[in-house]
Amino acid sequence: MGFVKQSEPVELWLSASAVSFVQLDERKYRMTVRTWQSIFEPRLLAERGVLHGKAAMDAADTQLPCDVTIVSLPDYRGIPGFEGGPLAYAYFAQSLRYIDRETANQCDAIVIGEAPNRFCCMYTHEWNALALPRFVAVLSEEAGLECAHG
Numbered sequence: 001m002g003f004v005k006q007s008e009p010v011e012l013w014l015s016a017s018a019v020s021f022v023q024l025d026e027r028k029y030r031m032t033v034r035t036w037q038s039i040f041e042p043r044l045l046a047e048r049g050v051l052h053g054k055a056a057m058d059a060a061d062t063q064l065p066c067d068v069t070i071v072s073l074p075d076y077r078g079i080p081g082f083e084g085g086p087l088a089y090a091y092f093a094q095s096l097r098y099i100d101r102e103t104a105n106q107c108d109a110i111v112i113g114e115a116p117n118r119f120c121c122m123y124t125h126e127w128n129a130l131a132l133p134r135f136v137a138v139l140s141e142e143a144g145l146e147c148a149h150g
Helices: 008-017 026-039 041-046 053-062 101-106
Strands: 020-023 066-071 090-096 110-113 119-122 134-137
Touching: 008 020, 008 090, 008 101, 026 041, 026 066, 026 090, 026 110, 041 134, 053 119, 053 134
Parallel strands: none
Antiparallel strands: 020 090, 066 090, 066 110, 110 119, 119 134
């Protein structure tokens, strides 16, 4: 799969918490990242409606169960305190029931809710140290986002 790799910890989490999941290929990874950058990144950078830390993780939990895309952005430094992990991975999970916070933080996961639950929660291995997870939601009419898994 080129630069998009498997993440065993993420796959174990999804095996236990989703109805099903598939790994996304490089094309779908790039499309997901572009969509994330156009919709969520500006809100995160501007701190528009952003929750931090435990409040962010709690807000993401309230969106479940729903379909999600989970990606990592290796060496991403666009959001202060978020560097992403060393591994690029991408998954689509159907009906995710819970977020394994330890795994999500350890793997620098970005969880993106699919319509109608349009949200993004960025988890970070720096949780409780230098950075906090961040959550932002968008109204469905604002989020004409293209699904990368279809």
